[in-house]
Amino acid sequence: MTRCGDIEQRLSAYLEDFLDEKEKKALEEHLSACPLCRHTLEDLRKTKKMLAGMDEVDPPPWLTEKIMAQIHDGRAQKEGFFRRLFFPLHIKIPVQALATVFVVALSVYLYRSTLPEMANMEHPVPAPQVAGTQSPSGTDKPTADDIGKSPAGAREGSGMGGAARKKAMPRQETTPARSGLPYADKAAGPSPASIHESAPQPQQSPPEKTIAPERHANDAPSLSKAELPESLDKARKFKTRGMAVGEGTSKAGSPGGMPPLRSGAQEDAQSRITVLSANPSETARKVRAILRSLGGSGVDEKKSGQASIVSGWIDTTVLSELKIRLKEVAVIDEGNTVLTTDSKSALIEIVIKKTEDGDDSKPAQK
Amino acid sequence: METITIIWRSMAHLIFREGTKSPLRLSHTEEARRLENRDEDSQYVALCQGGEPAAFEVLVRRHQKRMFNIAYRMTGDYEDAADVVQEAFLSAYRTIRQFRGEAKFSTWLYGIVVNHAKNRVRHTGNKAYHEPMSLDDPPPGGKDGPAMDPPSRDSSAIDLLMQKETQEKVQGCINKLEKEHREILVLRDIQGFSYEEITQMLGIPDGTVKSRLSRARCALKDSLKKVFGDL
Numbered sequence: 001m002t003r004c005g006d007i008e009q010r011l012s013a014y015l016e017d018f019l020d021e022k023e024k025k026a027l028e029e030h031l032s033a034c035p036l037c038r039h040t041l042e043d044l045r046k047t048k049k050m051l052a053g054m055d056e057v058d059p060p061p062w063l064t065e066k067i068m069a070q071i072h073d074g075r076a077q078k079e080g081f082f083r084r085l086f087f088p089l090h091i092k093i094p095v096q097a098l099a100t101v102f103v104v105a106l107s108v109y110l111y112r113s114t115l116p117e118m119a120n121m122e123h124p125v126p127a128p129q130v131a132g133t134q135s136p137s138g139t140d141k142p143t144a145d146d147i148g149k150s151p152a153g154a155r156e157g158s159g160m161g162g163a164a165r166k167k168a169m170p171r172q173e174t175t176p177a178r179s180g181l182p183y184a185d186k187a188a189g190p191s192p193a194s195i196h197e198s199a200p201q202p203q204q205s206p207p208e209k210t211i212a213p214e215r216h217a218n219d220a221p222s223l224s225k226a227e228l229p230e231s232l233d234k235a236r237k238f239k240t241r242g243m244a245v246g247e248g249t250s251k252a253g254s255p256g257g258m259p260p261l262r263s264g265a266q267e268d269a270q271s272r273i274t275v276l277s278a279n280p281s282e283t284a285r286k287v288r289a290i291l292r293s294l295g296g297s298g299v300d301e302k303k304s305g306q307a308s309i310v311s312g313w314i315d316t317t318v319l320s321e322l323k324i325r326l327k328e329v330a331v332i333d334e335g336n337t338v339l340t341t342d343s344k345s346a347l348i349e350i351v352i353k354k355t356e357d358g359d360d361s362k363p364a365q366k
Numbered sequence: 367m368e369t370i371t372i373i374w375r376s377m378a379h380l381i382f383r384e385g386t387k388s389p390l391r392l393s394h395t396e397e398a399r400r401l402e403n404r405d406e407d408s409q410y411v412a413l414c415q416g417g418e419p420a421a422f423e424v425l426v427r428r429h430q431k432r433m434f435n436i437a438y439r440m441t442g443d444y445e446d447a448a449d450v451v452q453e454a455f456l457s458a459y460r461t462i463r464q465f466r467g468e469a470k471f472s473t474w475l476y477g478i479v480v481n482h483a484k485n486r487v488r489h490t491g492n493k494a495y496h497e498p499m500s501l502d503d504p505p506p507g508g509k510d511g512p513a514m515d516p517p518s519r520d521s522s523a524i525d526l527l528m529q530k531e532t533q534e535k536v537q538g539c540i541n542k543l544e545k546e547h548r549e550i551l552v553l554r555d556i557q558g559f560s561y562e563e564i565t566q567m568l569g570i571p572d573g574t575v576k577s578r579l580s581r582a583r584c585a586l587k588d589s590l591k592k593v594f595g596d597l
Contacts, residue, residue, distance in 0.1 A: 012580035040587075046597040047587045050536050051555035055529075059434035060448055064426050067455045071419055074456065 004030075007037045011044050271319060271348040274336030275326055280352040284308035286329040287350050294318045294325075296348075306354040314348050316341040326350070407471040414462050422459055429472055430455070432557065433479045439552040440483035441490075442541040450486050454479035469566045476559075477567035480549055487545050539589040547582035554579055 007030050013019050014027055031038050277283035284301050287310045291299045299312035314322065319339050326332055330352065340346050407428075413421035430451060437454070438447035458478050465474055540548055553559045553567065554575075564575050590597055 043587045
C-alpha cells in the first residue's frame with residue numbers, strides 16, 4: 001500500500017516522465033484509487049501550466065546602453081588606475097629626485113655652516129681670549145692713542161664682533177674669530193696693540209700701570225663709552241664659562257692695576273699671570289709646554305701684536321708650581337697677576353709682554 | 367560600423383580556420399543552428415577575451431532579455447531586475463577570461479545572473495511584497511517599467527487584465543518561496559531550461575535538481591491554493 005505522502009513527492013517526476021515503468025504503474029494504480037492524489041496531480045499540472053504561461057517582460061530600453069557605458073567606464077577607470085600607477089615612473093620620480101637632492105644639499109649646507117657653532121657649544125671659549133684684548137695697564141677702554149696706533153686691532157675687533165656674537169658659547173680656543181673678539185675695543189681686556197705698546201720694561205715696577213688708567217680715562221673716546229654698556233649686555237647674554245669681559249671704567253683703577261673681571265668670569269675662577277719676556281713668541285711656546293706638562297687642557301696661544309697670550313684650563317693645585325716654572329722662563333709681573341683657587345680647576349691666562357718697548361704705552365712705573 | 371566589420375571578419379576567419387562547416391551549410395539542421403549559435407557566442411566571447419568591448423555589446427543584446435526575465439521572476443521587482451542584470455553583465459565582462467567554453471556561454475551567463483539575483487533577494491528580501499504601496503506611488507519599474515494602462519471595456523482587454531492579475535498573484539506566490547525553490551522553478555518551469563543546463567547553472571547534481579524541483583512545485587501549489595482557492 002503506497003502512502004499519499006510518498007506519492008506526492010513522485011508526482012512531479014511523473015509529470016516529467018522520469019519514473020520507470022514499475023514506479024509509473026504503481027503510481028497510476030494509486031491514483032486510480034485515491035481521488036485526493038488525483039486532485040493533487042491536477043493542481044501540480046495547473047501550477048506548471050501557470051508558470052509556463054508567465055509572460056516575458058521586456059527589459060528597459062536603456063539597459064544595453066547603460067551596461068556598455070558602465071563597461072567603458074570600468075575600462076576608463078582601469079586605464080586611470082594604471083596611469084596613476086605608472087605615471088610617476090615617467091614624470092614624478094625625476095621631480096621627487098630633484099627635490100630630494102635639493103633637500104640633501106640644503107641639509108649639508110646648513111650642517112656645515114652650523115658646525116662651528118655646534119663645536120663651540122661643546123667647547124666654550126676661554127675667558128682670557130676675550131680679556132686678552134684689554135690693555136695691560138688696566139685700562140677699561142682703549143685710549144685715543146691706542147686707537148690711532150692700532151687701527152687694525154680696533155678694526156678687527158669691531159669687524160669680527162658680529163661673527164663672534166653669533167657664537168652662543170664661543171669656547172673653542174682654535175677659532176680664528178677669537179683673535180678679534182667683540183669686546184676688544186670696549187671691554188676691559190687689553191687690545192693687542194695696547195698690550196704691545198704698554199708692555200712694561202722688565203725693570204719697571206708694576207704700579208706704573210695705575211697711571212695709565214687715569215690717562216686713558218681722560219683720553220677715552222666717547223665711542224668706547226657709548227658702546228660699553230651694550231657690549232656688557234651682550235657678554236652677559238652669553239654666560240660663557242670662563243669668559244672674562246672687563247667691567248666699566250669704574251673699575252679701571254682697581255688695586256694692582258689688574259683689569260677687573262666680569263662677575264661671570266669671576267664666578268668661573270679665572271686666573272691671570274702676566275709675564276715679561278724679550279721674546280714673547282718663544283716664551284709663549286715654553287709656557288704652553290709648561291701648561292701641558294702640568295696637565296693643562298685646552299691650551300691655546302694667541303698673538304696680539306708683539307705680545308702673546310697663552311690660556312688653558314689647569315688644576316688650581318698646581319698654580320704655585322706653574323708660577324715657579326714660569327719664573328724660569330720669564331719675569332712675572334706680580335702686579336698684573338691674579339690667581340684664583342676657589343674651584344678645583346681654573347681657566348688661566350698667561351699674558352706674555354715684550355719688554356723692549358719703551359714708549360709711553362708700556363706699563364707705567366710706580 | 368568599422369568595428370562590426372572587423373568583428374564579422376574575425377568571426378568568419380575563426381570559423382573557417384577551425385575547419386568547421388561553412389555557416390551556410392550549418393543552418394540546414396537544428397543541431398547545426400545550435401552549433402552556429404554556440405559558435406557565434408564563442409566568437410564574440412573570444413573577441414571580448416581579446417579585449418574588444420564592442421563584441422560584448424552583441425552578447426548583451428542577445429541575452430539581456432532572458433537574463434532580465436530570470437532576474438525579474440526571481441526578485442519580483444522591475445528595478446531590482448535591471449540592477450541585477452547590469453551587475454551580472456559587468457561581472458561577466460570582468461571574468462570573461464575565465465570562461466573556458468566547457469558549457470555554453472549563455473548557460474555560464476545565466477548562472478551568473480541567478481547568483482546575483484539570489485544575492486539581491488538575500489539582501490533586500492521580498493521588497494515588492496512587503497513594502498506598502500500607495501495610490502500616489504509611481505507604477506512599479508518607474509517610468510520605464512511595464513505599462514500600467516487603464517483597463518479597457520473590450521472583452522479581450524478584460525481577459526488580458528485578468529491574466530495580468532493572475533500572473534501578479536503567481537509572482538507574489540513565487541516571491542514567498544525560498545530562494546532555492548524560486549530559482550529552480552524559474553529556470554525549469556518558466557524559462558524551460560533543461561535539467562543539464564540547470565545543473566550547470568546551479569552547480570548541483572541532477573538528482574538534487576529533480577528533488578528540489580518537486581518540493582518547489584508542491585510548495586508553490588500550496589501557496590497558489592491559498593491565494594486562488596481552487597486551482
